């Protein structure tokens with residue numbers, strides 16, 4: 001039984017094998033022609049645009065970035081205790097003074113919303129911007145504010161918000177710039193030109209420190225209305241309270 005079956009199989013097996021070879025050959029030929037036509041079609045197809053996936057460990061953008069309000073200009077009167085020539089005692093200079101020619105554009109130090117824009121006897125024309133995490137920046141002694149700057153306006157970092165002037169109790173063309181957090185004045189030099197990854201990186205304690213040393217301010221001109229009355233000894237004295245300059 002078994003041997004008969006085996007004997008009977010070869011012719012069928014050969015036929016089946018040849019049929020299989022034939023089918024395979026046909027399939028291969030079809031595939032080849034399809035591949036060729038596909039290749040021939042390729043130039044006509046629109047190029048497929050591919051976008052590379054960003055690396056998974058891309059660092060998040062810094063939480064806080066502070067730009068200089070007057071790029072390229074230096075601080076010529078720092079934050080700290082300072083005595084002006086017409087004052088008897090030193091007072092805290094709650095910001096930095098940056099001298100620049102009248103009309104120089106002043107840029108928002110960081111993203112925020114304009115809180116106040118107006119005039120003050122001491123600060124002169126000023127703009128105050130509120131930022132996240134309780135920060136505020138103040139720009140004073142302005143010549144003019146930029147168009148559209150009013151409370152509620154969104155100010156982007158680097159956006160021109162005002163122009164340098166010498167309004168208020170000022171001793172020459174400069175910007176008086178303050179950074180406060182929750183009302184407390186901070187030394188702007190710790191922030192300008194710096195980026196901080198997160199709130200914990202902010203140098204809040206160092207920036208709030210006020211050195212004990214009182215610096216005598218060098219001023220190029222006395223503000224209008226401030227004149228030292230002569231005493232009997234001929235020494236100039238002035239008791240008037242002078243707002244920040």
Ligand SMILES: [Zn+2]
Pocket residue numbers: 077093095096097175176177244245
């Ligand atoms: Zn100042």
